[in-house]
Amino acid sequence: MDEQWGGAEEQGRQALAFTHIPPHHIQAVSENLDSSKNPGQHGNADVLGAGAAQDGEQKTRDQPFWDSLNTNVKNLRAVISGHDxxxxxxxxxxxxxxxxxxDKHSGYGGYTRDGWGHGVRQVLLTIEGDNVDVESWIWV
Structure with a gap:
């Protein structure tokens, strides 16, 4: 693609990545959240690493994916995950x-708990010259 369109840096392309299962690496981030800086529902009822598809015993299995994503996707601005x-x-x-x-629980079916509600994550990338701003919110 770079041969046809030029490199990511040259074209100013920005990237978002979407995963269904969050990488285990994010568990450490979730343990240090500040609700004034990181608003939104925090998963006390949906603890990361507790689901069958995200085996808590295999914490390093997806580290190569996380490292490759951050190394090879140029201008990666955000990673957005569902599942939990x-x-x-x-x-x-x-x-x-x-x-x-x-994300938030956006559809019907699957599992849910009282108080979770439904909604979707919105993402706005604002690019002005070399400055890139990422804003995100839940729309219900």
């Missing part, structure tokens, strides 16, 4: 300086 529907927060991941966000 009791979470809807965003936080800056400190080692890669990328924003990580959870």
């Amino acid at each position: 529907d009791g979470n809807e927060w965003c936080a800056r991941e400190p080692t890669q300086d990328v924003i990580f966000c959870f």
Whole structure:
């Protein structure tokens, strides 16, 4: 693609990544959330690493994915994940300086708990010259 369109840096392209299962690396981020800086529902009822698809015993299995994503996707601004529907927060991941966000329980079916509600994550990228601003919120 770079041969046809030029490199990501040259074209000013920005990237968002979407995953269903959040990488285990985010568990450490979730343990240090500040509700005034990271508003949204925090998963006390939906603890990361507790689901069968996100085996808490295999914490390093997806580290190569996380490292590759942050190394090979140029201008990565945010990673957005679902799966753990009791979470809807965003936080800056400190080692890669990328924003990580959870979606919200957007559809019907699957699992839910009282108080979770439904909604969707909106993302706005504002690009002015070399400045890139990422804003995100839950729309219900």
